Amino acid sequence: MDNSRKALIIEDEENIAELLQMFLEKDGYTVRTAADGRAGLEQVKSFEPDIILLDSMLPKLDGVQVLKRLREEDDVTPVIMLTAKSETYDKVFALEAGADDYITKPFAPKEVMARVHAVSRRTERAAEEMREEKILEFDKLLVNLDAYVLLADGKKVDAPPKELELLYHLAKSPNRVFTRNQLLDEVWGFDYFGDSRTVDVHIKRLREKLEGTSEQWALKTVWGVGYKFETETVRANN
Ligand code: CA
16 A cells, blocks of 8 residues: 555646655655646546645636635645745635645745645644544543443443543543633533532542542542542553
8 A cells, every 4th residue: 555645736837846746756745747727636536635736827727716626525635825926816815715825936845845744734633633532541441432431340331421521531631630610611611500519529429430440540639629530551542
């Protein structure tokens, strides 16, 4: 399987396309080029690039039109527009049409690569956050906030949603102390009209349910402050 990232350059000026291709390939990208807007759109479908460098002045379909068609199809592939210095309106159109960034010609290839990296990092981080599962695991404890399942020593524990959310919130930042008010705000929400005793009651119930499951973690009271999920072995969240 080819794991390298793919870049598509849609640019009718051959020397610019070649220069960009050279820099992207040096950076490990697999590169394809298209010399007009229509060919570019076809390449997007067949090549499925991870990033697109799109010239604004193109034959057949110009850059902004290409971008609009792309976004109409709900394509989330990041696009960096290449615009000429005089075409200030292009930048506005580009961003309005859904470009992630733009670069003014003439440009230094290094600048282009810096933008490519920045845009890629942003989109990868966004994808990562989407993928992130809300599952925490500690010794003999599993908190799954996607399925609202709590397992202690492999057995399912009945716990209402708020208890699960509270446990998840605490365990997601092990050993961090939360005040009751923080927990009320962050778990119950700002519009909740309960008092801090609500937190105490939920902690008490969780403790009863989880008592004796493991020596490696505990719901600890920090006197005068609040609560924490204490553990010696801090595992990374996924
Ligand atoms: Ca052009």
